[in-house]
Amino acid sequence: MMEFFNFIGGIFGYILWGAFFLVKNFGIAIMIFTIIIKLIMFPLSVKQQKSMAANARFQAKQQEILKKYANNRQKANEESALLMQKEGASPYSGCLTSMLPLLLMMCIYYAVVNPLTNTFHIAADKVSAALNTLSTLPGIGSSFNSYYGQIDLVKYFPQLNPYLTNADGSAIFNANDVSTINDFHNGFNFLGLDLLATPSTVGWESMLWIIPVLCFVTSVVSTFLMQKMNGTNMSGQGAGCMKVMFLVMPLFSAYIAYTVPAAVGFYWIASTVFGFLQSIVLYKFYNMNIMEAKAEAQRVILREQEEASAEFINATAKVVTVDSEKSSSTSEKKNSNSSKKKKNSSNNKNSGSGYMGKKK
Numbered sequence: 001m002m003e004f005f006n007f008i009g010g011i012f013g014y015i016l017w018g019a020f021f022l023v024k025n026f027g028i029a030i031m032i033f034t035i036i037i038k039l040i041m042f043p044l045s046v047k048q049q050k051s052m053a054a055n056a057r058f059q060a061k062q063q064e065i066l067k068k069y070a071n072n073r074q075k076a077n078e079e080s081a082l083l084m085q086k087e088g089a090s091p092y093s094g095c096l097t098s099m100l101p102l103l104l105m106m107c108i109y110y111a112v113v114n115p116l117t118n119t120f121h122i123a124a125d126k127v128s129a130a131l132n133t134l135s136t137l138p139g140i141g142s143s144f145n146s147y148y149g150q151i152d153l154v155k156y157f158p159q160l161n162p163y164l165t166n167a168d169g170s171a172i173f174n175a176n177d178v179s180t181i182n183d184f185h186n187g188f189n190f191l192g193l194d195l196l197a198t199p200s201t202v203g204w205e206s207m208l209w210i211i212p213v214l215c216f217v218t219s220v221v222s223t224f225l226m227q228k229m230n231g232t233n234m235s236g237q238g239a240g241c242m243k244v245m246f247l248v249m250p251l252f253s254a255y256i257a258y259t260v261p262a263a264v265g266f267y268w269i270a271s272t273v274f275g276f277l278q279s280i281v282l283y284k285f286y287n288m289n290i291m292e293a294k295a296e297a298q299r300v301i302l303r304e305q306e307e308a309s310a311e312f313i314n315a316t317a318k319v320v321t322v323d324s325e326k327s328s329s330t331s332e333k334k335n336s337n338s339s340k341k342k343k344n345s346s347n348n349k350n351s352g353s354g355y356m357g358k359k360k
Contacts, residue, residue, distance in 0.1 A: 006118060008103075009110030012037075013119040016111055020119070024183060027190025027266060030108075034270040037104060038278055045278060046286060105256075105268060112196075112263040116150045120180050122173070127153075130164050130172050137163060151196045151261060157185045188263075195263040211265040212257040218269050219250035222276040229283055 015036055019029035069076035111118045116127045131149045153160065164172045173181065188196045192207065199208040257265025 005106050005110045006114065009107045009114070010118045010121065012104075012107045013111040013121065016108075017119050017121070020184070020187065024187045025190060026184070026188040026195050026263060027193070029187075030195075030263060030267050031270050031274075033108075034267060034274050038271075038274050042278065045282060050286065104271070105264065108267045109260060109264045112151075112261050112267075113148060114150050115154060115184060115196075116181065120184065122177050122180065126172055126177065129166065133164060133172065134160060148198070148261065154181060154184050154188070155194075155196055157181050190266070193262060193266075195266055196261055198261050199258050199265070208262050209258075211262045211269070212254040214269050215257040215265050215272075216250045216254035218272040218276075219253055220247070222272055222279075223250070225276070226279055229279075 012033075016029060016033045019032035019036070020026060023029055023032065065079045066076055069079065116122045117124050127150060130153060134149075134153065161173075161178065166172055188194065193211070194202075194206065194208070197206065197208060199206075199211055202208055253268055257268055
């Protein structure tokens with residue numbers, strides 16, 4: 001699983017690297033990265049919003065079906081299935097988009113934890129050789145056996161670079177690698193915060209405690225405002241569970257931000273804030289009322305088209321019937337005239353025959 005997230009983190013790392021290359025500050029690069037990801041995911045968010053509107057319409061109408069067929073469960077299920085197909089609703093429509101934020105956080109986590117290989121894509125064998133070399137140095141070797149060895153290497157690179165040599169005395173990193181790592185070393189501070197440090201391992205004077213606190217606050221505030229915007233009712237059946245989740249998820253995100261490098265928590269804060277702004281845009285153009293009005297307008301247009309099509313078919317049928325009747329009438333007249341002509345011709349012949357007989 002770690003190899004998978006490292007692989008995906010390496011892909012997202014190219015975006016993060018590009019943003020860092022432009023601004024030379026890891027905090028600003030994370031915000032740019034977050035905006036880009038939100039823009040990429042925006043069509044999926046629109047689709048989710050439409051699915052939510054469809055599900056809301058379906059649930060409202062399903063209650064009517066359940067009341068109507070309260071004594072016929074099979075018929076109620078059949079009508080519900082037809083209604084679900086008609087409304088385009090799906091009980092699983094929100095699963096993917098609900099899981100994506102967590103997956104993205106795991107990817108950015110591995111891009112931050114392994115910045116040299118996943119973000120700046122320095123050869124893994126060089127990074128491994130450097131960490132193995134540093135792990136043998138007295139006094140500091142233990143820290144480079146830890147999970148955050150690449151981060152520590154970046155943080156202390158200017159002091160450690162002279163020791164980073166191969167067995168033959170050649171430098172492990174070339175000039176381009178050294179320039180890249182130095183740039184990163186100089187750019188991971190954001191507003192006085194060391195984004196490569198972990199809040200749980202540093203003192204309160206570092207001010208990194210503000211990262212998990214902001215994770216909790218932004219999550220609670222954005223969730224509360226979205227529920228108020230969408231008219232979500234926190235009372236009635238299931239309200240207790242909703243209230244628990246309302247606090248548990250923000251607390252969980254704050255705990256994660258406290259135990260991982262601050263850059264991951266900072267990404268979570270940026271993702272929450274930009275996600276809320278995106279939700280405002282979605283609410284303005286794709287809220288339930290607007291989607292319901294659009295769906296109703298589409299139904300009216302479809303009904304008018306069906307009625308127009310039916311009228312056209314009826315009119316065409318009438319024209320065909322009238323033409324058929326005219327054709328039949330014309331045919332009958334022709335047959336009648338033909339019969340009269342034959343009769344007259346026959347009478348003339350008989351009359352002529354009588355005359356000749358008298359003349360003789």
